[in-house]
Amino acid sequence: MMAEAAVAANGTTTSHSKSSKDAGHIFNSQDGLHPSEKLLSIAKQLNKNVEDLDFALYMDEQDPLRHLRNDFFYPKMKDLVSTDVSILDAEEDCVYFCGNSLGLCPRNTKQHMDVELDKWAKLGVQGHLNGVLPWAHCDECVDMDMARLVGAKEGEIALMNGLTVNLHLTLISFYRPTPTRHKILCESKAFPSDHYAFESQIRLHGYDPATSLVCIEPRQGESTLRTEDILKKIEEEGDSIAAVCFSGVQYYTGQLYDIPTITAAGQKKGCYVGWDLAHAAGNVELYLHDWNVDFACWCTYKYMNSSAGSLGGFFLHERHRHNDFPKLLGWWGHAMDTRFKMDNKMDLSPGAYGYRISNPPGLLVVPTKASMEVFNKTSMKELVGKSRLLTGYLELLINRCYHKPAGAVDGDGDHVYVDIITPSDPKQRGAQLSLSFNINVHQVINELSRRGVVCDKRLPHVIRVSPAPLYCSFQDVHRFMRYLADSLEAAKNCTEPVDSSKHH
Missing domain, CATH: 3.90.1150.10 (Aspartate Aminotransferase, domain 1)
Structure with missing residues (x-):
């Protein structure tokens, strides 16, 4: 068993002899x-x-x-x-091993929050267009930092809403069922909110989740899904699947799915492929643009440490930048240079920005900014x-x-x-x-x-x-x-x- 020893409270270490291997090689x-x-x-x-x-x-x-x-x-x-x-x-x-549920608070959060509260106190409405985080476009001050973490290009990322709201907004565009292609493929133990979103979207279009929601199960006696079984299911039923939507990292098992392989397989069969990256963003390397992912959504309060219930992340591949898919529209999807004409003639922002509906909450962007500053110190x-x-x-x-042990019997x-x-x-x-x-x-x-x-x-x-x-x-x-x-x-x-x- 573990050796008993006193442990420093702050995680600092004492001096030890160096090995012949340098740190860069050890952590490669x-x-x-x-x-x-x-x-x-x-x-x-x-x-x-x-x-x-x-x-x-x-x-x-x-x-x-x-x-x-x-x-x-x-x-x-x-x-x-x-x-x-x-x-x-x-x-x-403490031993904090719960960053997959809620990340810790970056120290700079308090400092940045004080700045914004002081700006509100002193400037009132003028804070919308002034300061380090002008509230009118504060989300745009940090979205490129977010884009780098998930492998996206400029214009493919927006910060808005919460994960499930963003998932609904994307499904409105990418789940357009027909009598011959009406299914959504997901894992059997999808996060409940995702599962509910799939079911409600299917019902919204007049279909029955019992026949239109395909939930793939692990093999008997196994806890995780095999990529080959997912690909087989796509090959077998792909012609009737409208959208494939898995979690990047499965919340219950911790399994990281093969995102590029599954994406390519689904698209080859004519399906749109999207991902819930709640447990993947800020946790594993992602290359959403290069992997040709159609859409993705994630929360930013787990590995991205952006505070409980903070703004969600949204990805739309640039090939869909000017799509004519159905979508819900709001004022903040209107292009900035004509937004304040107020003539009720939609001049839609291209790409991910066109999916924004409401103006961003300035105070919720603050912890995201603080977290991105830490991420920017590494890769x-x-x-x-x-x-x-x-x-x-x-x-x-x-x-x-x-x-x-061999021969052990449960219980x-x-x-x-x-x-x-x-x-x-x-x-x-x-x-x-x-x-x-x-x-x-x-x-x-x-x-x-x-x-x-x-x-x-x-x-x-x-x-x-x-x-x-x-x-x-x-x-x-x-x-x-x-x-x-x-x-x-x-x-x-x-x-x-x-x-x-x-x-x-």
């Missing part, structure tokens, strides 16, 4: 090595044990992005509502390089400590083990592992919460843990394993009922 995600293989190789060269704190500290010292943690407010144990400070150090940083390639090692380290330690109570249902291939996942337990998942999440670990459960039996590379460390992974060991032991022996509604 293009070398073809599985993260576990690479980590074990590094440990062997250093004559260290990967389970020891000393190894985690060494990896943090080598991390070229470790300074980015200082750009975020990182919650303390004492400030979390469910922490039991009698069993831990109240002044220590998605660098972040993915760190993320693969960080998530790989977590995977390696879980497999070492809690691998299901026997003699062994506690953890199944990782997220693909082990680093090219098929981002910064999330979905963990399944052979003991009560409510008890496990309750015990983790008492120890200051912030993650979440997804019914029926999964806890999602996500070490986001912008602000999480190898030391955090080591601490998580220590707290997991204590939590599993406590959960195994606990007989008291748990209020399962307390943990998001």
Whole structure:
């Protein structure tokens, strides 16, 4: 099991001897090595044990992005509502592995928000056209930063609404069913909001979701979808499918789908192909323009750290820039240079901007600006390089400590083990592992919460843990394993009922 050792509260590291490999090589995600293989190789060269704190500290010292943690407010144990400070150090940083649900607050957010509130107080309506973020086009001040993160070109990105609203707006354009082509293809466990959007769009056009919504299931005994099965379904039913819409990273399993391959296959059969990138944007490398994706939507409050319920992202490929598809129109879709003529003659902005309906909320753009400033200090390639090692380290330690023993029977109570249902291939996942337990998942999440670990459960039996590379460390992974060991032991022996509604 994990070596017991004191852990610094702020994620800083002490001095360690350097290995012959520099940090750039260690964190290179293009070398073809599985993260576990690479980590074990590094440990062997250093004559260290990967389970020891000393190894985690060494990896943090080598991390070229470790300074980015200082750009975020990182919650303390004492400030979390469910922490039991009698069993831990109240002044220590918590273990925040929930960036796949809500990213941490960038430190610059407060400063930028004060500027906007002061501008409102002093200028009133004149704030629409003045300041660093003129409210009339504040979204346009940050959308190119967003475009770089998802591999889009100028004019293909807009910041507006929330994810599901944007999904509805795109489906109005791209889901135009006919008697022979009326189906929407998605994964069987799509995020509920997406599923509801698909069903409601189908019903809106007078069709029945029972026959028009095709939900592809994993194979018997498997948790994730195989790309070959998705392609087979598209080939078999593509002539009757109007739109293919999957999540880039599946929220429950953490699986990263093969976006370019699925997109090409759907379009070859005459389908429009769009993506919900809620768990992919800011998490994995995306090249939406080059992959020829028709449309995509995402929220910006997960890996993009733009505050709860912040403005959603919207992508429309430039080949649809001047489309004549049906769409809902609003004043903010009108071209800026003629918008204020107020003659009720629509002069539609081309591309993604034409899908905007209402003026952007200036205060909601503030945290997006603060987050983009942090992202601009690095690149998605660098972040993915760190993320693969960080998530790989977590995977390696879980497999070492809690691998299901041969002959173990579910419910026997003699062994506690953890199944990782997220693909082990680093090219098929981002910064999330979905963990399944052979003991009560409510008890496990309750015990983790008492120890200051912030993650979440997804019914029926999964806890999602996500070490986001912008602000999480190898030391955090080591601490998580220590707290997991204590939590599993406590959960195994606990007989008291748990209020399962307390943990998001």
